Amino acid sequence: MEKPTARDLAAAAGVSLSTVNRVLNNRGGVREDKERRVLEYARKLKIDRALNQRAARTLRIAVLLQSRVNPFHAAVQDSFEDANRNFLHYNLQFQVHHIDPTRPVATVALVNALSSRCDALVVVSPQNEDIAAALRAFGRNGKPVITLATDIRDAERYAYVGPDNRKAGRVAGDLMGRLLGEKGGEIIVISGMLSMIGHEEREMGFRAVLRERYPRCMVAEVLESMERGERAGDLVFNALKDNPRVRGIYNASAGAQSVVNVMKTLGKSKDVVFITHELTEDRQQLMREGMIDAIIDQNPALEVRTAVEALAAHFGRKDERTIPLITPIQIHMIENC
Secondary structure (H helix, E strand, O other): OOOOOHHHHHHHHOOOHHHHHHHHOOOOOOOHHHHHHHHHHHHHOOOHHHOOOOOOOOEEEEEEEOOOOOHHHHHHHHHHHHHHHHOHHHOEEEEEEEOOOOOHHHHHHHHHHHOOOOOEEEEOOOOOHHHHHHHHHHHHHOOOEEEEOOOOOOOOOOEEEEOOHHHHHHHHHHHHHHHHOOOOEEEEEEEOOOOOHHHHHHHHHHHHHHHHHOOOEEEEEEEEOOOOHHHHHHHHHHHHHHOOOEEEEEEOOOOHHHHHHHHHHOOOOOOOEEEEEOOOHHHHHHHHOOOOOEEEEOOHHHHHHHHHHHHHHHOOOOOOOOOOOEOOOEEEOOOOO
């Protein structure tokens, strides 16, 4: 069977032979939709030159994250910066912009400003009607929006990439119930922000599994740290001082070190089960010291790689094979941290 030619590709993609030659030889000057179509059909026809073809036009992708003070967001930023070096053939340029989750007006203004400068958007943000409206407006011209790690309702986003947060909360609840044992006890839940859909879902999943399987375990309080580590410590300090019946702490966001410091100060390190998220280096060390009982990790590097591939597929720079967008979680305890 003869190999398909550039002329065959031009016919399949519905473009001229000169357009095919410009795309396959990286000469530029081709409209984005035509370039996407040529690369898509070139891969379908298995034309060798296109299999790892670097697209001529650089697409600018804005990434909206919290500052590096939050260890999860620092890991996500590092992974997007790595993507700029590791996925050169997609020719996607990621630029990180820091947002304050407590200042939605500023986030809306940033999304609006980026709409004329960027080809796509990746965002980690709390639920907010004005932010959702700004994301809908950003995507009206066919520009994809990806919500990462936590979804945003009514944003009409192209995709959500990240873990099943309700399942992650259920895993945390099951671990807590098992570790507290038959005696059970009261538990403090520290959410970053309940307006973060991912945090809301974790809390709901955590409560659900306790209700279903561990009736002696009960949530005494759900507190919001507003994504500030020091505040998480202050909340735990007050909760432990006020309620000696607390036997478990589930921290669904930042502040693990602050919580551990409080537990040490109050002499509760051996009496309270502590479960949190994200396997950062400092949390690994705390676990090795016996200060954290379990960590549920969502692998931010994998989330970023999945988002990159989803965008590459959208822009026709990767085969449109199904990409799993829900990423797995992993349980880490002292024996495998």
